[in-house]
Amino acid sequence: MPDTVLERILMIEDEPDIRTVAALALEDIGGFDLTTCESGTQALEQIDECRPQLILLDVMMPGMDGPATLKAIRDLPGYTETPAVFMTAKVQSDEIESYLAQGAAGVIPKPFDPLTLAERIRGIWNQDCTIG
């Protein structure tokens, strides 16, 4: 069992619909404290305001994509170990492999089910805490 309870999540996703559904899934259903950003740039500006315990990123975004955003976040002080979860519409074995190699704690395939998203995030968090 992890020592700390997951409360604050930062989500970076360019698509407004998915942001709204995820907010519903994570705030209303999951009871998390969620901050959403529409781009990597915005995330870098806001990250210190929400001090996330977990970061959820879309892989494919215009401008800075998911992996690039994560890399930039990792360069900031205080976020080198923060678990990151990628969301992607492509689930190929080698793709997942590369995200995990980049230090992602998990990968959530799109489309995801809004009713179970919070549960899955919590699962990844617990797993990450037991390993880490």
Add this chain to the structure above:
Amino acid sequence: MPHSPSYEVRKKLETLRNRFQDKTIREIDCLVASIFNASRNAEAVGELIAASQLLHRLAGSAGTMGFPRLGEQARKLEIALQPLADKVVLGADREQIRRQLTHMLAAGLESQIVGLGDLLGSAEPVSTGWHQPRAFETCAQPVLLIQEPDQELAQLISQGLSLYGYRLRSLGPQEDWPESMEDVELVMVRDTLLQDENAGWSERLHSVPAICFSEAHDFTTRYRLARFGVDACIDEPQDIPALADRVEQLLAEGLATLTGRVMIIDDDPELLEHYRLVLTSGGLEVRALDDPSRLLAELAEFRPDILFMDVQMGHYQGPVLARMLRFQAEWVSLPIIFFSSEEDRDLQLDVLARGGDDFVTKPVSDEFLLRTARIRCYRARQLGKLVSLDSLTGLLKHGLAKTELNREHARCIRSGHDSVVAMLDLDHFKRINDTYGHATGDTVIKALSNLLRHRLRNTDIIGRYGGEEFVVVLPECSLDKAVEVLEALSQDFARLVFNAGNEEFSVTFSAGVAALNAFASGEKAIEAADQALYQRKRAGRNGVTVAIEEPPCR
């Protein structure tokens, strides 16, 4: 009536989905236009990049928004168009790209692209994509919908079923079915109301289990009802115990097909994660494990329906692990399926002989894996039920009930909470069997077991102990509370009316209860409860008696 939070969430999701639908209709129009534009004009092939991006976005989002078929189709088209978009980015000859696109369109892509919009129009009110994981159901308080023109009968059924713990919502004969059926678990409707197939009910009937009240036994009517998606036909709904039994069966079938617990063990973390994703997205519960030495502990905790295992994991061998698991009686029947890249049939047979159940040959396709897992889980659950559940009542069999009782005894002694065991016995059951026959006797037994299952908590243990005798274990429950609950149950049970031929009768039961933690063993507690039951029988039956605690033994 205040809505539960989940209902609110579902409402919001509905709104979002409508918004998504409006927006996407326009986007698909643009998409179709730009693809055709690109096929006619080499200068416009650049539009393929945006088109391919939009398809990727839809592939990822449409399923979440409740349009899984649109998402799947978008993914297919994305895969088809992506190579062309890549060529545009790389600056390949535009005319050549255009010709290739035209060729693809003619070869069938055109109708698929034009058909995208239809997938958005045909949104089912409750698509399976929204429905699949039922994690919610625990707090959503599902209801049974009833529509019966005979108001008196509707009232009788509603009252009767509510004794079993169901919540009912009654609709007038003219009333339309509700817009959202997401909190409706089952529908009961009179056949005469199913006339106008263009009315709202016809598509919704397919999405929930449905019982039809129908006295017509002719082929045409019955065939028509089956075509509508009706799951059961009942001609005498006033026979509440029989109706409740059918309701119970239908609800149980629905749940069984939706769930399954899978454990996978493989030392390759990426592959493991991939399997986990595939199975999870298929609605199964998955525990993935990369360290074989934790297998026993994880198994005991997770209790999977099936286990997938690699043949060779580091210095551990899958078949040896399988043999090791079979040392323990509780894992003897656990289905074990091996991932194997071996093509050698002899070796595979050898592995099967040493405790495996089946093979899937690597590399295994996602679809194959998911289907194998689903079928195996379903079979395992069916078999598990046959082995451990009483065939008449679906309750635990004697032996297993006793095991569970002893487990709870150990648990309450260890943690210090109160738990209660109760023995129940139907009053004058022999007389019922002798007077009305065994079939009627069975109905009475089923009625009591359904009542117990419905009114007690999911965590309570209910077993059929013998012919007309039941055992109930209530973990984390005080003696007072247990007596209160059982007394309410006995009063409600006595109010159930059974039918046999032209006669109506009712039945009572007696119960003896004992505080589990006041006794040195589960065995002793059950003896005490049995004694209390015997006292209740002598004191006039129909009620609950508390056992005398045994003097502290230290």
